[in-house]
Amino acid sequence: MDKKFEKELETFSLEVCNYYNIDLETLKSNKRDRHIVLSRNIIIYCFKDKVTQNRISLSSFMGFFNRSHSTYFHSILSIQNEIEANNYIRKVVYNFKALLNEITN
Numbered sequence: 001m002d003k004k005f006e007k008e009l010e011t012f013s014l015e016v017c018n019y020y021n022i023d024l025e026t027l028k029s030n031k032r033d034r035h036i037v038l039s040r041n042i043i044i045y046c047f048k049d050k051v052t053q054n055r056i057s058l059s060s061f062m063g064f065f066n067r068s069h070s071t072y073f074h075s076i077l078s079i080q081n082e083i084e085a086n087n088y089i090r091k092v093v094y095n096f097k098a099l100l101n102e103i104t105n
Contacts, residue, residue: 001060008104009047009064015099016043019092028066038082040065042093044072045079046100 001009010024017027020039027040044065051061058069065071082089 001056001064002054005050005054005056006064008050008100009043009061011103012046012096012100013043013064015103016096019096028064030066038089040067041075041079042096044075045093046097048072048076050100050104 013024013027016039017024020035022036022039026036027043029036047061050056051058058072062069062072079089079093083093
């Protein structure tokens with residue numbers, strides 16, 4: 001991962017952590033509390049286009065979270081399902097994607 005991408009990922013992750021009242025260390029931990037998993041999944045979902053555009057390897061990107069590439073695919077599918085079923089999550093993800101655009105532009 002290049003330094004710029006890594007900085008954007010960390011900055012965005014800290015914003016999501018602040019929203020869910022967790023710290024970055026907890027986000028990267030093996031804990032599976034719903035709000036921790038949800039925050040991790042939202043970050044991965046929001047960054048999916050950036051990973052592709054910047055040709056970042058999945059192993060490098062997922063290394064930030066201490067997770068495997070299979071978690072990447074599961075996270076995206078999970079958030080897509082949540083967006084379809086839950087208006088609150090849809091709004092949260094929309095707002096976070098807007099924030100990500102501000103951070104990365």
